[in-house]
Amino acid sequence: MIPLAVPNLNGNEAAYLQECIVSTFVSTVGPFVGAFETQIAELSGTTAASVLCSGTTALHLALEGFDIGQGDLVMVPALTFIASANAVRHAGADVWLVDVSAQDWMLDVDAARVAIEAQTDAHPNGRLHRESGKVLRAIMPVMIMGSVPDFAALVAMAKDFNLRVIVDAAAAIGTTYKNGIALGATGVDAVCYSFNGNKTVTCGGGGGVASNDDAYIERIKHLSSTGRVGANYDHDIVAYNYRMTNLQAAVGVAQLERVDAFLASKKKIRDIYSELSSNFKSLEPFPEPAYGQNGYWFSGVYYTGGDKNVDLEFQKHMKSAGIDLRPFWKPLHLQKPYASSLCEPMPVTDDIWKRIFPLPCSTHISDQDLNKIIRDTTNFWNKHEAS
Structure with missing residues (x-):
């Protein structure tokens, strides 16, 4: 994995x-x-x-x-x-x-x-x-x-x-x-x-x-x-x-001592996943900040289509291919300890949280692993957009 x-x-x-x-x-x-x-x-x-x-x-x-x-x-x-x-x-x-x-x-x-x-x-x-x-x-x-x-x-x-x-x-x-x-x-x-x-x-x-x-x-x-x-x-x-x-x-x-190299690696991975997302009409890269330089802890792809089950299907596909893909953070207002907290309307959070797919981002990830991630991601979204 x-x-x-x-x-x-x-x-x-x-x-x-x-x-x-x-x-x-x-x-x-x-x-x-x-x-x-x-x-x-x-x-x-x-x-x-x-x-x-x-x-x-x-x-x-x-x-x-x-x-x-x-x-x-x-x-x-x-x-x-x-x-x-x-x-x-x-x-x-x-x-x-x-x-x-x-x-x-x-x-x-x-x-x-x-x-x-x-x-x-x-x-x-x-x-x-x-x-x-x-x-x-x-x-x-x-x-x-x-x-x-x-x-x-x-x-x-x-x-x-x-x-x-x-x-x-x-x-x-x-x-x-x-x-x-x-x-x-x-x-x-x-x-x-x-x-x-x-x-x-x-x-x-x-x-x-x-x-x-x-x-x-x-x-x-x-x-x-x-x-x-x-x-x-x-x-x-x-x-x-x-x-x-x-x-x-x-x-x-x-x-x-190596933080600059780590950040450069994170930026490189982000650019690769951004290029990957550009190949599909229903994918976008994670937002690029307008106010400074992102440290890119995690990068991946963001789904813009209308299939409500695609998150589970994509996770299943990637895990069967040996790639760790997890659900994104479940928002706080949907968590049991905070269900009764003061809460404003959540139209954006409710819409986007199941559309966010962080992909592997280790700073020393190998080219072989990156190529596999790109290949298996591409295979899934090719089939999804063709269906």
Whole structure:
């Protein structure tokens, strides 16, 4: 089976892990942790970063670092992996689900603005949602598959409504805004990453938060390390053990040494799948962002036709050919834990989620595997369009 994405560990990963073993610094203390935090801050265009044990915990502490919790709301696009919403719930807040834009599949800023203006009033901490009595505190745009939102519009809306912007950039390491502006230099409050095994840059598992607010990052570090004060066992808050280990950070440091090559490979794969989609009247490539440079975590083909069963047929065909093709993320408003959440109309999300087909995108995928993917994809859509 050709998998969707496997880590590329052909650099200094093994050597740096051996350094950890020889030094015995294998847990949450060690030089690679600080080095990785410095690299993430530099890549993000921020003054500081904190690395953590997962992308979900990064989002969780990004929220809790701003005291977002019980009685609060966070606006989240429905078209995202469920971890985005789970992190809001972990912080004690609730989600307010909004649709995505058909142009870029990310949070529809215009729809969000209309909903906020119609349903909320000014509040010292954000916007009071009249019906629920909860306070909207933040917007969480999701950089779906590494793409780029309109940060200027997001930040302007947040300023108009006194809201935080906490970016779910789980899949967007290396993505930049207009003119190469780093994500953390766009005016947002925090940028959150995932370093899961299938991400462009992996630590095996892990996450990170980057921000230009040094005190905020220090609070996140305090929250992630059991709220310990000083060298003894004194703790001043109820906190978490969310730290990244030196072993994970060592892998991350080695990965970032090759991030430019990884991103170039992702771009090459995207171009190949874009050319593939151009051969069929019912296929398109994934949207190309208008606001910056996509990191292309995943690429593939997007179906524009009217066959409601084509997703299951295409998945069956590809899996029988030995190619991993899975259903795309089931939207949050259709997930049992969020069925009763505040929710705006979802015409775009409801229409597109079963039309999105990410194809294998490992950074070191072989030409042989790519040729097989192209051949088997072509065989399916030739038959489909001829029927």
